[in-house]
Amino acid sequence: MSSINNIDVIDQVVLSLSKPLLKDVIDQHQVAYELEQKDVFNVLSALKLKGWKQLSYLSAVDWPNEVKFEVVYILMNWEQPSYVQIRTKIDRNQPVMPSVLAIFPGAKYYEREAHEFFGIHFPGNPEYEKPLILERWDDIPPLRKDFDPSAYSAKKFPSRTYPDSFSVKDENNKILEKKAEKRKRAQNLRTGGESS
Amino acid sequence: MKEMKLFLGPQHPGMHGNASVHLFVDGDIIKRSYLLPGMLHRGFEKQMERKLWVNNIALIPRVCVPEPDINEMSFACAAEKLLKLEIPERAHWIRMIILELARISAHLMAYGGLGGPTGNYTLMYHAHVDRNLILDIFEKITGARVYHQYIVIGGVRMDLPQGIDKDIRDFLDGLESRIGEYRDLGIDSASIIKRIKDTIMLPESVVWELGVTGIGMRSATDKPYDLRKVMPYARYDQVEFDVPTSNYSDARARLDIKIKEVVQSIRIIRQCLDKMPEGEVRVKPGRGQSMRWTVPKGYVYAPVESSRGEFGYYMVSNGGTSPWRVGVRGASYPQGLLGVEKYLPGTRIDDAALWIDTMGICSPEIDR
Numbered sequence: 378m379s380s381i382n383n384i385d386v387i388d389q390v391v392l393s394l395s396k397p398l399l400k401d402v403i404d405q406h407q408v409a410y411e412l413e414q415k416d417v418f419n420v421l422s423a424l425k426l427k428g429w430k431q432l433s434y435l436s437a438v439d440w441p442n443e444v445k446f447e448v449v450y451i452l453m454n455w456e457q458p459s460y461v462q463i464r465t466k467i468d469r470n471q472p473v474m475p476s477v478l479a480i481f482p483g484a485k486y487y488e489r490e491a492h493e494f495f496g497i498h499f500p501g502n503p504e505y506e507k508p509l510i511l512e513r514w515d516d517i518p519p520l521r522k523d524f525d526p527s528a529y530s531a532k533k534f535p536s537r538t539y540p541d542s543f544s545v546k547d548e549n550n551k552i553l554e555k556k557a558e559k560r561k562r563a564q565n566l567r568t569g570g571e572s573s
Numbered sequence: 574m575k576e577m578k579l580f581l582g583p584q585h586p587g588m589h590g591n592a593s594v595h596l597f598v599d600g601d602i603i604k605r606s607y608l609l610p611g612m613l614h615r616g617f618e619k620q621m622e623r624k625l626w627v628n629n630i631a632l633i634p635r636v637c638v639p640e641p642d643i644n645e646m647s648f649a650c651a652a653e654k655l656l657k658l659e660i661p662e663r664a665h666w667i668r669m670i671i672l673e674l675a676r677i678s679a680h681l682m683a684y685g686g687l688g689g690p691t692g693n694y695t696l697m698y699h700a701h702v703d704r705n706l707i708l709d710i711f712e713k714i715t716g717a718r719v720y721h722q723y724i725v726i727g728g729v730r731m732d733l734p735q736g737i738d739k740d741i742r743d744f745l746d747g748l749e750s751r752i753g754e755y756r757d758l759g760i761d762s763a764s765i766i767k768r769i770k771d772t773i774m775l776p777e778s779v780v781w782e783l784g785v786t787g788i789g790m791r792s793a794t795d796k797p798y799d800l801r802k803v804m805p806y807a808r809y810d811q812v813e814f815d816v817p818t819s820n821y822s823d824a825r826a827r828l829d830i831k832i833k834e835v836v837q838s839i840r841i842i843r844q845c846l847d848k849m850p851e852g853e854v855r856v857k858p859g860r861g862q863s864m865r866w867t868v869p870k871g872y873v874y875a876p877v878e879s880s881r882g883e884f885g886y887y888m889v890s891n892g893g894t895s896p897w898r899v900g901v902r903g904a905s906y907p908q909g910l911l912g913v914e915k916y917l918p919g920t921r922i923d924d925a926a927l928w929i930d931t932m933g934i935c936s937p938e939i940d941r
Contacts, residue, residue, distance in 0.1 A: 403873055404654065406804045431784050434874065434902040438889050449887065451874050451902075455796070458803035460874055483784040486910040494618075510611040510940055519619055520898075526619060 383459035384408050390427055394419045409462035414474070417465050421450060422480050429454040429461060435477075435487035437495045441522045444469045446497055450477070467497070476501030494520040574600050581925050583612050590638065590936035594913060594925065601921045608913045614940040621899040626652060626726060627864050629896070634720040636901055637938045640679035642671050643879040644886075645724035648899075650806060651875035651888040652726045655868050656858055664728035665808045666849040670741070671714070671723060672807070672877075673838040673845070677748070678707040679880035680831045680838075683933065684759060687828065690926035691765050696758040703751065706744050713737055728855035738846055745839050752836060760828045769824035772920070773928050776822070779916060783907040787882025788834070788933060792827045795820035800878035812844045824931040834880075865894045879904050881933035903938030910939065 387408055391397055395416035401409040412420060429452040438447040445466040452461050467474055476499040477484050488499040489509045496518040499505040508514065517524050581594040591612040597605040617636055621629050633648050634641030646668060653660060685700025687693070708718040713734055715721040723730050759765060775785070777793045790798050797816035801809040817833035819826040858866060868890045876885035887900035903909075909932075917928055 401872070403871075407874060409872055430781055431786070433784070433876070433883060433885065434887055434900065436887060436900040438898045449872075449900075451887065453876075453883070455790075455798045455803065460876070462872060462874060464872070481784070482782050483907050483911060486906070510614045512611055519616070524619075526616065526623070 383454070383457040386427065386457065387424070387429075387459065387461050390423050391420055394423055403462075406458060407460040407462070409464065411464045411466070414465045414467055417448075417450070417463060418475060418477065418480075420463060421452070421477055424452055424461065424463075425480055427454075428456050429459075431455065432477075432481040432483050432487070433460070435484055435491065437491050437497055437520075439469075439495065439520065439522045440466070441469070446472050446495060448474050448491070448497065472497040474499055476505065478502050492518075494518050496521070576604060579922065581929075592909075592934075592936035592939065594917070594929070596917075596922065596925060598922055601923075603918050603920055603922060603925060606913055606917045606925075608910055608939075610910070610936060610939045612940065613937045617941045618899055618901065621896055623895065625864060625894050626858075626866065626868060626896065629899075630722050630725050634722060635937075636941060637879075637884075637903075637935055638719070639682050639935060640675050640880055641720050642675040642724060643877050643884050644901075645722065646672060646806075647875050647877045647884060647886045648888075649724050649726050650877065651873050651886045652858070652868055654873045654875060655871045655888065655890050656726070657869075658727060658856065658858060660728045660856060661853040662850050663732075663852045664854045666845050667729050667733060667854060668724055669807050669809065669812070670842055670845045670849075671711075671721070671729075673842045674707050674710060674741075676880050677835050677838050678704045680835050681707075683880065683930065684755065684828060684831050686930045687759055687765065687769075687927070690923070690930060691768055693758065693762065693765060696755070699751075699754070699758065703748055706747075710737070710740055710744060713740065725855070727858040728853075730855070732854050741842065741846065745842060749836070749839055752832065755832060760825050760832070766825065768924070768927060769828065769931070771823050772924060773824040773931055774822060775827070775916075775932070779912075783911050783915075785882065785908050785912070785932075787879070787904055788827050788830050789822065789908065790882065791816065791818045792822040792830055793820075794818070800876055800883060804876075806877065809841075811848070812841050814838075814841050824927060827931050827933075867892055867894050868896075874902075876902075881905050881935060884938070901938065901941050903935070903941070905932070905934040906939055908932045909934040909936070 391410050395412050397410045397412055399411035403409060431453040433453045434451040436449055440447060446469050447464050447466050450463040474497055476488055478501055485502060488502045488505050491497050492499060492505045493509050493511060516529055576597050576599050579596045579598055581596055583591040583593045593609040595607055595609060596603050620632060633644040636644045681700040681704045685697040688697030711721055712718050714737060715723040775789050775793050780790050780793045795818045797818060799816045802816055814837045817830045870890055870892045872889050874885055874887045876883050882904035884904040885902040888896055889898040891897040912932060920928055
């Protein structure tokens with residue numbers, strides 16, 4: 378059972394169903410393909426039948442210069458140890474990616490998270506629009522590159538402003554005077570009452 | 574009877590970390606449930622994009638509190654794959670010692686956590702004493718007790734201190750002699766066995782449906798599905814160890830595997846101490862200024878076997894001085910969210926905390 382053979386098996390499956398835009402062998406256990414959006418569903422279900430039946434990770438990458446989101450699926454086969462990354466680029470202004478819930482039930486929460494952090498829509502997943510981790514979020518999805526956490530924080534939690542007449546001294550609070558008194562007494566004890 | 578809503582957590586002795594499980598109960602039986610994550614969300618993935626590769630080393634151990642070293646290892650492995658960097662031989666062996674010590678400490682914490690929901694606090698205190706001894710060793714090696722920032726891109730931060738070999742061996746001998754005690758206090762204790770035997774089942778079909786990895790998967794499938802065995806990283810292919818499995822996954826079987834894995838980790842650390850070569854422990858990772866070095870373009874996923882299962886970083890670099898995107902695959906993500914929703918219903922309220930404990934759920938890595 379050589380792992381190079383596993384990558385050949387993946388190659389056969391992917392090439393029989395699609396024309397990959399890009400192939401990248403990362404190491405002896407991992408290979409990556411970039412596919413067109415319409416091929417993803419078929420390739421994923423074929424790979425699942427061939428033994429890549431664990432969805433290890435599902436997420437997205439933002440490429441604002443190309444005006445694209447890249448959705449990533451990582452599958453794992455424990456029998457023939459190997460990982461395969463399936464990536465596809467979708468339009469950033471109308472981000473819609475059909476859900477893979479029918480193939481991988483475990484994708485449910487990954488898709489919900491991808492919707493929350495990137496704003497990608499997953500039709501087919503009944504609950505993908507429910508908020509998950511962020512509570513009462515009121516800005517653009519935070520993992521997009523045009524979201525600036527510092528600006529958001531400055532807007533959400535404005536820093537305090539002080540008038541010119543501001544002073545920490547409180548008229549009713551005598552603690553500073555008491556401290557000065559105490560210091561003076563201590564100095565008197567040291568010097569025997571003579572002023573230095 | 575009317576359905577009632579109860580909350581398990583976020584502050585609860587049976588919960589590990591701050592996550593809340595909402596339970597809809599009818600009498601004693603849970604009818605519906607779901608996890609409410611987000612209380613530990615600190616925006617790690619966004620922060621990592623804004624920091625240099627070097628700066629991130631201080632940030633990532635915070636992703637998982639009980640077992641921080643797997644984060645460092647996964648991050649370092651991912652960056653080294655992108656950089657096509659060969660790290661010194663000795664660094665691999667030191668990394669393995671650190672990772673296995675961390676695995677023992679995480680297993681002890683989880684196994685001791687059994688004491689909370691079952692009311693046997695003696696077990697918890699015993700486990701924490703041994704965990705503290707590991708933290709002492711970590712303090713001697715790395716200078717920190719919990720977040721070590723020791724495994725860095727290009728090797729480890731510095732070499733082991735003088736005389737640490739004896740400290741580690743003494744600790745391992747002591748722990749090995751106490752394994753029997755742990756079994757007696759925990760999984761072989763008559764008062765606990767009633768709570769964990771034949772309950773909280775995890776059938777094989779559920780494993781594949783959710784994508785559960787780690788001990789859950791090995792206990793249900795009876796196959797050695799351990800990343801250290803199937804695709805060895807570091808030098809796990811040069812040490813001998815067994816992967817304990819079982820073909821019947823109740824709570825007791827999973828805890829049993831945890832204890833057996835501690836024994837295997839002891840075995841691995843002893844071999845590492847024997848086989849470790851002398852030499853350098855760190856190489857300079859990239860070209861450029863001392864801190865602002867860059868990493869070549871690429872996409873990589875670097876998995877590591879944590880105490881709870883497959884833990885990995887998905888990393889995208891666009892050739893800059895900071896990562897373009899880092900995604901964290903928490904090992905307890907599938908069972909923590911979908912598992913709680915689908916398979917917690919049907920158990921009793923008092924078993925819910927045990928369910929969370931023995932499934933190995935760690936909330937900080939779900940939230941990130």
